[in-house]
Amino acid sequence: MAEYVFVPRKAPSLGVEASTALFPVRRVFCVGRNYSEHAREMGHDPDREPPFFFMKPADAVVAAEGEIAYPPLTDELHHEVELVVAIGKDGVDISPEKALGHVWGYGVGIDLTRRDIQAVAKKMGRPWDWAKGFDESAPCSKLRPVSAAGHPGKGSIWLKVNGEERQRGDLADQIWAVSEVISYASKSIALKAGDLIFTGTPAGVGALEQGDTVQAGIEGVGEIVFTVGKR
Template sequence: MGEVLFALPETPVIPVAGEAAGYPVGRVFCVGRNYAAHAAEMGNEVDREAPFYFTKAAANAVLSGAEVPYPPGTGNFHHEMELAVAIGAPVFRASAEEARQAIFGYGCALDMTRRDLQIRERQKQRPWDLGKDLENGTVLAPLTRAADWGGPEKQRIWLEVNGEIRQDATLDEMIWSVKEIICHLSGFYHLRPGDLILTGTPAGVGPVQSGDRMHGGIDGLAPVELSLTAAE
């Protein structure tokens, strides 16, 4: 069937450093509690048996530099600075080497969270969707090809709000490495080009308000920025 009743929202195309073509976003997978200090500040223990995930709709993502309204339904809207991994080749039940070869590139990202709704739903043993998968809730900076960055080691990851540092850590604090995450996740999904994996946030998450400006970075990657305007 060729004709459709209406057009769906377009998903973002992320710029790639030094290239004319962009990276179209298909699916967004997020790793939960991948930094021990962040898990502790949220009152959670780390499950070291295997990583766990939640998803966010690609159509709800925006590119770095966006100005978006403070979201509805929350009074406790949090920033979470993360490393994003972009998949560039199909991979299923990956070995460590296959996982490495499947990585297209890396970028900075924000996983914005309605924390009050996330906690409320978690306490009722219900899904986190209202807290996590919100419009404008994933912010994506330009990507750098894996060969041009080299992969995560001890690079600094940080976020400031209105010029004040809120999060400050290094990527080697991740509990599950990027290759371990891809190997594990590809045991449940046929990963493919367009898939993004957000690898978790370090400690220091906290609330932001209308008028705040977030600026985050990871050594060697393009920074990510977001500005909040008044609620609709």
């Protein structure tokens, strides 16, 4: 019987609220510019663009607690608070009407972004991977199962840095609802149990510095707090 050439690392996972269980993370999809005001602050017209996706490595997902390292190669580490959808049922070409049946639960996540690297990539027509997919770039809360949270279609989403509010919006402001995002993604790839979808961020993204305390939350889903560590 074949053996691995070295011992495989443990699969990335997230905790589950009020449980010792773990949710194994398979892939991480992120929706770009899914709130009108954020799309405008990034210089785009939200009324003309269908949803688009980029990805982060599964092991970029870490618990949003304690200290998150400030990454190398950047002077513009930006925060983007997002509703995270945890997929619990496989599916391909899922209709919007059936999409929520594939959701296991929800969490509060931060899409950390090396904005200066992203700006260069955009200018040169290059992929965003180096700007989005670095180590610890997807801190996330414990997941709240649908059985506990239901499906949050509205409710405040916010982020503070050192007690000062930077971002605030409402899930109802999303251009593409969770059911539509799942349906759209599943027409291109097969969604599998363990996949996470970061569903976009409201306006107010900005820079983080070493030593900053980040607090964020989504009504009916949860809250997180962590500090930004050293480079």
